[in-house]
Amino acid sequence: MSVDLTQFIPSFLEESFEGLELMESSLLNLEQGDDETINSIFRAAHSIKGGAGTFGFNHVTEFTHLVETLLDEMRDGRRNIEADDVELLLESVDCMRLLIEAIRDERECDSEKIAENSKRLEEALAASGSVMSEALTINADDAPTDNSSDIARWQIKFIPEHHLVQTGNDPLLLFNALADLGKVSLEANTKELPTLNDIDAEELYLSWQLTLHSNASEADIREVFEWVEDECELIITKEVQDQPLEAVTEAVTVVNTLEGSSQNEQADLTPPIEAHFAEPTPKNNTDKPVSKSKNDLGSIRVGVDKVDSLINLVGELVITQSMLSELGSDFDLSKVERLNAGLEQLLQNTKELQESVMRIRMLPISFAFNRFPRLVHDLSKKTGKEIELILKGEQTELDKTVMEQIGDPLVHLVRNAVDHGIEPAQVRLAHGKPEKGTIVLDAYHQGGSIVIEISDDGGGIDRQAVFNKALEKGLVDEKTTLTDSQVFDLLFEPGFSTAKEVSDISGRGVGMDVVKKNIQSLGGRIQVESEQGKGSTFRVNLPLTLAILDGQLVRVGKEVYIIPLITIVESLQPQKELINRVSGDMLLYRLREDNVPVIPIYQLFNIPCEFEHIESCLLVVVEADGQKIGLMVDDLLAQQQVVIKSLNDNYQQVQGVSGATILGDGSVAMILDVAGIIEMALTKAQINQQHQSSVQSQITRSISAGVNA
């Protein structure tokens, strides 16, 4: 009987990752004498080990075994919980994650790091007196000295109960695991094998006599049989080690003659198994069937309450539907009121259903926050700063896609806060601040968006230093007066870093611009607030979901377009005195102190325009990448939430358009991509400068003629 275990591998992986996360967070909170936490870490490690053993991931089992042994000592109070051990365990958790990720991706992992780590674990174990003494008691009878070079010969009698294989255990896997401990030879005893007619295919009638040459302790060997302990008779005896090899084979023959009546299948069984032993780990990798599709779409764990509420809503929808269809089958004008009520109810139901479905994609932000305690722990070790991390609003929910993409920018911001924000302890004390720095990660909802704040109580941003750096880079000139927020925005310029020295944590000046770009690609914004000496706050504003956006419907000619509300600075009726034509054919609109380039959409998109005078159109001032432009539109229509549909699915990316949506009347409308439009306008301007397209300037001239009329 063979159960296809590979089908359970994905759930093993998922559970293991959860276990690792639990181990990590518990390790960070670990205190002396906290049995409950130690126990939960131990349990997590143990179930990973057990699972890995079941699937034959021997390297995971071996490594986790070391971790588990260390944890076991802590649990039993044989070892004090030292910071070094916790550190080692945290690194071991990383290694386990590497190993399991390697299994998931079906590739080899960085065995060097693993080997180094397991060596350190072994050293830690060896250093502890308790292990020594334990090892010594085992070997007390014949090997009182160093036990590592001491190859002993173990006789193992393994008599499984008949139903062993029905519980999912495969003796072959056990023997493979034994083979990892040392050289194994074995012989099967077929004494109990019934005649062919009486054989139940699902029963195991064999028993084995194994001989193991290994320096492993008895406990190690028992460990291999841990999962079948209750279902077999196991006799492990140690023989005198210095017997010559001939004597070993002799001993085997002696055993054979003792059980002379039984048929001896050794000759048949041993060769294939030994061939298997010769290449233990790589074989496992190549043998694995490639069942997992590479383009894994991922899964979401959804709370039962969310599913229940969905089911309730669908139930209501069905009731409303049947009510309406009953009404429709026998309708006259006297029932109009009931129809209206029914339609109202339908509207309500669909709205709730929509919200409910969107909620399924929402996950608490703690998924993204969870990695930060570890990060800050490591960073504070590295920098020698004492830092406390406070997480707030972890239950704030965020769309899964947004969550996945916001992780890296947040890591960057937190790294920055540790490295640049928090000052070294002596500086802090000199400024009369507590020695321990504080970083607060906070998330909350604000309107239709989520705000994530990363604040530190460090030195704040040195406004002058930023300004000087910008001068040096030629981004500003000396005379410009900038507001604080404008100065802080300079931090997001490419290649900008005020760190005096580049550390391996941050300061290379790559990053903040990438952070900003990533956040913007999610349709979000980032703002900085800082007070010198008090600390700084980075505030990230993100849309709740990527699937829905708040849009402003505008009309251009006969077309309706949607401008994302988040990009709109203001909308205004242009006054002709404020329109200036500069450098031949560029239109600028004087918006208070700013000169905003005016971009006529109809011209960019090659669609017929309707208005005759520029005053009759409207200007929507939008901003992207720090650049403001005025989009010329004919009319402002409604503001509404729209569901974003990709044009890529059946068509292709269109410049200046980020997607399409379906309006209430069933027609399709394009959603404008402001950054793309700016890019289009720039390229167009460049082409015009080169070729002086006559049509282009003619159009602009006619507009300005309208202005001057």
Place this chain on the structure above:
Amino acid sequence: MDIQMLAEDVPVEGEFSLEGIDFITSGDQYLTFLLADEQYAVDILCVEEIRSWGNPTRIPNSPCYIKGVINMRGIIVPIVDLRMKFNIGSAIYCETTVVIVLTVETENKTRTIGFVVDAVSDVLNVEASDIKSAPAFGGCVPQNYLQGLVNVGENVVTLLNVKVLQEIEKHQLI
């Protein structure tokens, strides 16, 4: 239960007559349509639906034969005017003008595109052996779009390669 009895209950072949139903054949089936006076055909298994012509939403800066996109039950479907694409006849929109929506699966991805034609006419059964290769003597339709020619009575029907039709990025001229 008597096995003999059971066997008698099983209908004998031919008992339910399929006479008059001519769609069960060994060959492939094609949907034929008109562009001006010429007959063209596409593999019927790719046809998602046939819609009446309705004004689509324009896509900015697209070639003239891409009329825009429509909403087909929540899916955004681009519309290509085949007459303009192949430069056959005049692109007038009248009562018989229809949109044939074709779906093709390529590289784990389905793509749905609508094509404007003058009229749909018939369903054609074609044996693979009846398909003749198209001679490469000019014509408005580029050679790579052609799958072959089929003689139907007096007329010649041009079979179009749906996969090539669907490669909309290659349609782009601008």
